[in-house]
Amino acid sequence: MLILAPMQGLTEVLFRKVYTQCFPGAMDYAISPFLSLTHGNLSDAWKKIGDVLPENNIGSMPVVPQILGKEPEEFVELANRLAEVIDPSSIPSSVDGKLEVNWNIGCPMRRVAAKHRGSGMLPYPDEIKSVLDQVVPKLKGASLSVKMRLGYFKDTEIFDIIPILNDYPLHSVTIHPRIGKQQYSGTPDKERFAEAAAMLKHKVIYNGDICRLEDYQYLTKRFPQIQDFMIGRGILYDPALPIKIKGGSCTEQEVRHFVTELFEAINRRPIPDESRMRKTKEYWCLMWKSIGITETQSKQVLHAPTYAETRQRIADFVK
Ligand SMILES: Cc1cc2nc3c(=O)[nH]c(=O)nc-3n(C[C@H](O)[C@H](O)[C@H](O)COP(=O)(O)O)c2cc1C
Incomplete structure (x- = not known):
């Protein structure tokens, strides 16, 4: 998948x-992007829960909720609440009628990691075990999956964590084979991924730098046992990538149509122009290549002084 x-x-x-x-x-x-238990309570998570509620996701792709945090009680409360409101039969990853709920222990942001959250938890296997001990048995209607990196400081930290993960009935483990300290620099370490995947008794999902069809083809050949691949930035660099992976084709006109629709959707959001401009440029930074323009041209959009001008310059390129 x-x-x-x-x-x-x-x-x-x-x-x-x-x-x-x-x-x-x-x-x-x-x-989904993470719902955070950052302040040790659920207020942040409730504020963003709309992103995964079924009524807001009509006409969208199925979405598995992700939680970032290490407070077992709040984790269980949130996961069980999500399992009550999201119908597992609407999500292709559901197993035995249980909703997959994903635990983020891969986030590399310094302010997150410094508090032993996200990838900041990876050097502390006992803390991971303690959360799993207190969460997994209390989940009702939900099955926990994990998204992680190889470690925070070292790419060998994962090897102390795998025996712990293997002790619990987890849904799956997604590995982005970088360490937290790297953020997004360097290349994913495929050798370490292979070692870790071989040790895990759970379903393993590969994630990291699948940006071109050739990247996917290389990975499927290199890891024939891996069936599931997660794509992040690659879909922004080339929105047609998943279609190509699935053997289909897509015209440049279709990609341009998608880019236009995305910016139109941002334009319809009831937020100030300043925020619309920020959001538009955030996407543009990653997406300009998909419409076949040069970096110099793309900068004309990034340097646009107003939202109206930003939209105009994009329209000129995308038409
Ligand atoms: C802007 C940005 C936001 C991200 N937010 C999350 C997040 O909320 N939860 C998470 O598990 N990973 C998050 N990630 C990491 C991605 O899910 C993914 O692991 C990473 O980008 C590597 O995959 P890619 O090379 O396919 O992009 C984020 C990455 C980026 C660039």
């Missing part, structure tokens, strides 16, 4: 809906 990676600020329901409307079935499902 092809899974859309969670990307805070990018792969929220607005994007998922427009993408699905333009390219139905290209992605099998998505993992």
Whole structure:
């Protein structure tokens, strides 16, 4: 299966809906950007829960909710609540009628990691075990999956974590084979991924730098046992990538139509122009290549002084 990676600020329901409307079935499902238990309570998570509620996801791709945090009680409360409101039969990853709920132990942001959250938890296997001990037995109607990196400081931290993960009935483990300290620099370490995947008794999903059809073809050849691949930035660099992976084709005109629809959807959001401009440029930074223009041309949009001018310059390129 092809899974859309969670990307805070990018792969929220607005994007998922427009993408699905333009390219139905290209992605099998998505993992949502994280719902955070950051302040040790559920208030942050409730504020963003709308992103995964079924009523807001009509016409969008199926979405598995992701939680970032290490507070077992709040985790269980949120996961069980999500399992009550999201019908597992609407999500292709559901197993035995249980909703997959994903735990983020891969986020590399320093302010997150410094508090032993996200990838900041990876050097502390006992803390991971303690959360799993207190969460997994209490989940009702939900099955926990994990999204992780190889480690935070070292790419060998994962090897102390795998025996712990193997002790629990997890849904799956997604590995982005970088370490937290790297953020997004360097290349994913395929050798370490292979070692880790061989040790895990759970279903393993590969994630990291699938940006071209050749990247996917290389990975499927290199890891014939892996059936599921998660794509993040690659879908922004080339929205047609999942279609090509599935053996289909897509014209440049269709990609331009998608880009236009995405920016139109942002334009319809009831937010100030300043915020619309920021959001538009955030996507543009990653997406300009998909419409075949040069970097110099793309900068004309990034340097546009007003939202109206930003839209005009994009319209000139995309038409
Ligand atoms: C802007 C941005 C936001 C992200 N937000 C999340 C997130 O909310 N949860 C998560 O697990 N990973 C998050 N990630 C990591 C991606 O899911 C993915 O693991 C990473 O981008 C590598 O995959 P890719 O090379 O296919 O993009 C984020 C990445 C980016 C670039």
